[in-house]
Amino acid sequence: MNFYDALQLDPAVLKRKIAACDTTREKAYYWSAMAIRSALIVGFAIVFISVLSGLFGADNTPLAVALFCMMLGIRFVHFEYCIGDSLIALAAALAILVLAPCAAAVLPPLLLIPLHFAAFFALLCITTQRPEMGNGGLYSFAYVYLTGNPVAGEALLRRWLLALVGYLICGAILFAKHRSQHKTTRFHHLMRKFRLSNPLHLWQLRMALGVSLVLSAGQVFHVERFMWMGFACASLLSEYPYSGSTATRFWQRIVGALAGSLAFYALYLVTPEAFHPLMGPLGGLCLGFCTDYRYKTALNCFGALMLGTGLYGLQGAVLLRIADTVLGVTFGLVFATLFHHLAAVRWLPAPEPQQTAAQPRS
Incomplete structure (x- = not known):
């Protein structure tokens, strides 16, 4: 090689x-x-x-981050249908990412859950037909991040222009890399097969409903940095294949957030001030060596806390990161349990009974 x-x-x-x-x-x-x-x-x-x-303003940095992640992902993962429909879907996904988070910032509380659910469910349906390839986590990150950083007025116009630039870049990559894939498969072919008895579609429904609820709760109750709650909950629910138990990832997320936050706190205290702006990129460099979910969770804290420290101070940011993570994964754990026992067991097909070989007579 x-x-x-x-x-x-x-x-x-x-x-x-x-x-x-x-x-x-x-x-x-x-x-x-x-x-x-x-x-x-x-x-x-x-x-x-x-x-x-x-070019488009510091208030649109979150969309630039999302576009960078989309650009990396789209090189290897497509939407599982023909290129024509995929390019339309990409435009729709970017429109959702721009419009829904900004609309949520001005709508009354009663409309938040329907808005988030409709927008996020549509986003998952058009981008994530194979969650194991990572699109579910990618687009949920983008949606939650942008929901936590809405804009209005001139900044919103610049965000639309940035989305257009992002569409041209990502669309070109999508066309170049995947134009020969699934030529006969149309998006509506996949939607006609939508069944809640399908674990994929059940996963999409649970993911959309859980994330929409936690984001709405964070906005209604004015939770500081509520998008950190959203990240934690979405990460818990994004695990695929669908499972009624999320306890393992629940503990992994908490351990990772605690370890990452405390490591950031200690490193921040013992290093000179000139080194502090490099702590985010340092976390990114280390992520390039990680394959374990716990370590990824810990290192993701570095970039988040580097920004949070400027807003809340070191101690405030660390405590808030831990608290929001615990709230997010606790909500996700309770929601996943209720969803499974109240809804999923009704829709999922019953497992086939295992046949045992006949025992010879003695």
Whole structure:
């Protein structure tokens, strides 16, 4: 495998190759690929987001972040239907990401749940036909992040223009990489097959309803940085295949948030002030080596807390991150349990009884 191809691989794949290597030189080759891959992604992210933020305003940085993540994901993961419908779906997804979060900021509380549910459910239906490929987590992150950072007036106009630029970039990548995929499959073909007895569609419904409820609660009760609650809840519910139990990820998220927040706190105190702006990129670099959900959760705290510290101070940001995470995953755990026992068991087909081989007579 040449070095360029190695750079395209996910860290999990690279680690499997490292484990299979027989020589130290081969291991070093793949470790180098992983390190350079991580550095390139972080470096490109800084340049890409900085340029778009400079052109369209700092208040639209959240959309620039979302577009960067979409751009990386869309190279490898398509929408599972023909390119014509996929390009229309991409435009619809970006329209939802711009319009729904800004509308939620001005609508009365009674309309928040219907708005979030309709918008987020539609977003999942058009982008996530194979959740195991990561689109569910990607687009839920974008929706929650933008809901926590709405804009209005001139900034909203600039956000629409940025979305147009993002559409041209992501659409070009989508066309170049996936135009020959699923040529005969139309979006409406997939929608005709929608059944709540299908675990995929049940997962979409649970994800949309749970995230819409937690976001609405955060907005109605004016929870500080409520999008952190949304991230935690969405991460819990995004696990696929569908399962009625989310307890394992519940504890992993809490442990990861505690470890990441405390590590950030300690590192912030012992390092010089000039180093503090680098803590977010440092977390991003380390993420490039991670395959475990707990470690990813911990390192994601660095970027979030770097921004939060400027708003709430170090101690306030750390406590808020932990509190919002606990609230989000607790809500997600309770919701997932109720959803499974009150709804999912009615729709999912009963498991087939296991047949045992007949025992010979003695």
